[in-house]
Amino acid sequence: IFTPLQLRYAAASVAHYCCAFYSRFCRLPTRLLQIMSQNSSQNFIVSPKRRTKSRLQFIITLAQTRCGESFKHMKKFGLDSTDIRILCAVQQHGQLSKTKLAAIANISATPCWARLDRLKAAGFIRGYHGELALNKIFDFTQVVVTVSLIHHRKLDFDRFEAFILTHDEFTECIATGGGTDYVVRAICQNLTLFQELMETMLAADLSIDRYMTYIVTRTIKATQPNLTKLIVKESLPVTMSKQPTFQ
Numbered sequence: 001i002f003t004p005l006q007l008r009y010a011a012a013s014v015a016h017y018c019c020a021f022y023s024r025f026c027r028l029p030t031r032l033l034q035i036m037s038q039n040s041s042q043n044f045i046v047s048p049k050r051r052t053k054s055r056l057q058f059i060i061t062l063a064q065t066r067c068g069e070s071f072k073h074m075k076k077f078g079l080d081s082t083d084i085r086i087l088c089a090v091q092q093h094g095q096l097s098k099t100k101l102a103a104i105a106n107i108s109a110t111p112c113w114a115r116l117d118r119l120k121a122a123g124f125i126r127g128y129h130g131e132l133a134l135n136k137i138f139d140f141t142q143v144v145v146t147v148s149l150i151h152h153r154k155l156d157f158d159r160f161e162a163f164i165l166t167h168d169e170f171t172e173c174i175a176t177g178g179g180t181d182y183v184v185r186a187i188c189q190n191l192t193l194f195q196e197l198m199e200t201m202l203a204a205d206l207s208i209d210r211y212m213t214y215i216v217t218r219t220i221k222a223t224q225p226n227l228t229k230l231i232v233k234e235s236l237p238v239t240m241s242k243q244p245t246f247q
Contacts, residue, residue: 079124082107084227086115087124091224095128140187142216143194147182150209157181160206169197180212191215 079087082105089096089104096104102112119125134140149156157175164173164184172185188194202208 079231083115083119084231086112086119088227090116090125090128091227094130134187138189140189141191141194143186143188144214144216145184145186145198145211146180146214147184147211148180148209150207152181156207160208163201163204163206167197167200169194 085105086101089101093100093104098109098113101116102109105112105115107115116125147160149160160182161173164170164182169186169188170184171187174183175181176183186194186197188197198211198213
């Protein structure tokens with residue numbers, strides 16, 4: 001079992017190296033590193049009961065006790081204009097090279113790539129996809145379906161949504177409020193297969209009150225939203241785990 005003095009210095013070391021890591025890779029202020037390192041090595045009192053805990057867990061707990069307050073005020077922050085440019089570039093062009101993405105974001109390559117990794121880790125970028133010209137690959141029929149359920153219980157919603165999720169013919173489904181409960185988009189090879197799909201849906205006992213079908217004749221517009229216009233610069237509504245911005 002470690003002595004109180006050993007545990008105190010071990011906790012101080014853990015805090016120091018954690019702060020050093022964040023300072024190196026996240027560019028925290030040097031003053032913050034010094035304050036956290038100094039605080040982590042002072043006033044640690046080890047009670048006999050705590051000596052029975054896991055050594056590693058206890059050391060981590062001691063380090064977090066001193067480091068937690070310093071990081072609390074930096075928990076969240078808004079995306080800045082450079083982050084938005086990176087997200088817009090990824091949204092419009094997909095996966096880009098480091099040089100091209102940096103040119104669009106108007107910053108150097110290394111901090112640009114660091115920002116991209118940070119945005120991925122925070123969950124702002126879910127993946128990269130290619131937009132296919134389906135009409136050049138095969139003939140298909142696209143239908144929009146509005147669905148209203150008899151009852152509005154959670155069980156009914158869950159049952160209907162589970163059916164939609166397990167059938168690949170449904171490419172999009174949104175829940176709505178008002179006169180209808182769901183708007184669903186389906187793509188099939190022809191109307192016969194679409195009708196079979198609808199008969200399967202009706203036979204699944206999904207408590208459907210009524211549905212309306214609308215055959216899509218042509219697509220006028222199908223784009224991603226313009227982030228620059230949606231997000232107000234002075235008060236960005238989206239947040240992520242706090243990391244100091246790279247310049």
